[in-house]
Amino acid sequence: MVHFDWKEFEKNMDEQYSHIPVMHQEIAEYLRLPVGGCCVDGTLGMGGHTRLLAQQVGPTGKIIAIDRDRQSLETAKKNLEPVADRIVFVQDDFRNIDRILDGLQIKSVDGVVLDLGISSFQLDNEQRGFSIKANGPLDMRMDQDSWFSAYDLINSLSEKELSLILKDYGQERWHNRIARRLVQERSLRPIETTKDLSDIVLKAIPSGQKWQKIHPATRTFQAFRIAVNRELESLDIALERIVPYVKPQGRICVISFHSLEDRIVKNKFRSFAESGEINLVSKKPLLVSSQEEQVNPRSRSARLRVAERL
Numbered sequence: 155m156v157h158f159d160w161k162e163f164e165k166n167m168d169e170q171y172s173h174i175p176v177m178h179q180e181i182a183e184y185l186r187l188p189v190g191g192c193c194v195d196g197t198l199g200m201g202g203h204t205r206l207l208a209q210q211v212g213p214t215g216k217i218i219a220i221d222r223d224r225q226s227l228e229t230a231k232k233n234l235e236p237v238a239d240r241i242v243f244v245q246d247d248f249r250n251i252d253r254i255l256d257g258l259q260i261k262s263v264d265g266v267v268l269d270l271g272i273s274s275f276q277l278d279n280e281q282r283g284f285s286i287k288a289n290g291p292l293d294m295r296m297d298q299d300s301w302f303s304a305y306d307l308i309n310s311l312s313e314k315e316l317s318l319i320l321k322d323y324g325q326e327r328w329h330n331r332i333a334r335r336l337v338q339e340r341s342l343r344p345i346e347t348t349k350d351l352s353d354i355v356l357k358a359i360p361s362g363q364k365w366q367k368i369h370p371a372t373r374t375f376q377a378f379r380i381a382v383n384r385e386l387e388s389l390d391i392a393l394e395r396i397v398p399y400v401k402p403q404g405r406i407c408v409i410s411f412h413s414l415e416d417r418i419v420k421n422k423f424r425s426f427a428e429s430g431e432i433n434l435v436s437k438k439p440l441l442v443s444s445q446e447e448q449v450n451p452r453s454r455s456a457r458l459r460v461a462e463r464l
């Protein structure tokens with residue numbers, strides 16, 4: 155197994171934006187990249203996994219590091235300066251993976267990593283509108299050049315459409331009540347901030363439901379984030395497109411954080427396995443170790459699925 159020099163890694167990270175890569179030991183172990191290999195990191199974030207992969211492939215290898223988020227890309231570039239010689243940075247949606255690889259004239263890769271969702275860098279910046287805990291504009295776009303934000307969806311979709319988003323992407327039990335309340339409130343004034351949204355959710359749900367382990371608006375935030383970024387669609391398309399580019403015995407590692415993502419990975423892997431294109435390395439998803447959970451509580455819900463190309 156590759157030794158990951160964590161201290162050396164952290165020394166080179168931008169302190170303010172350091173991001174602990176989830177399940178880094180498992181990624182190193184299961185991906186088993188060869189020296190001189192080529193790998194796609196579809197979710198660069200702060201560069202935690204990319205750095206690990208860059209160490210594995212060494213100076214003769216290549217990592218294609220993709221993120222939709224321009225700010226993340228700039229920060230990751232700084233974090234990864236010591237290994238930048240072997241990284242190609244790309245600002246794009248990972249659903250375009252085939253076009254990206256074709257453009258770089260890369261015919262096949264030894265591995266792929268997707269660490270889904272958003273990073274602490276995005277979550278902790280209140281101006282990005284992802285967090286329930288801090289008040290900020292209702293944005294939630296990973297790609298800040300994309301043309302609609304959570305504000306646009308929440309203030310313009312019909313009650314039925316809002317309800318469907320909450321049900322399908324948030325698995326929110328009170329989807330009808332929350333959608334109705336959103337429409338009532340926005341008829342008085344636009345819903346502009348993350349605090350407006352969480353206050354409306356609290357008003358919409360029955361009073362006995364207000365004290366839960368997680369904030370009652372968590373599912374609403376998840377739902378709108380998924381809708382704004384069309385996250386599930388991107389994941390489905392990316393998995394479909396990437397498999398043909400992976401070399402025999404190359405591996406695909408996907409870390410998901412909720413059941414909607416995990417179900418897509420499970421079903422896609424299963425259908426590729428049925429058609430004889432991949433082997434499932436682990437039948438069940440791998441979970442975070444208790445030691446990692448203690449150091450990084452945000453990793454708690456991570457699930458890793460690994461497939462090998464036949």
Ligand SMILES: C[S@@+](CC[C@H](N)C(=O)[O-])C[C@H]1O[C@@H](n2cnc3c(N)ncnc32)[C@H](O)[C@@H]1O
Pocket residue numbers: 173174175176196197198199200201202203204220221222223226246247248249269270271272273296385388389
């Ligand atoms: C959980 S973070 C990844 C953290 C990263 N592995 C690290 O170690 O720093 C997910 C990142 O993927 C990006 N992302 C999510 N969906 C994407 C997509 N469809 N295309 C490109 N980037 C995406 C997000 O902008 C975010 O920066």
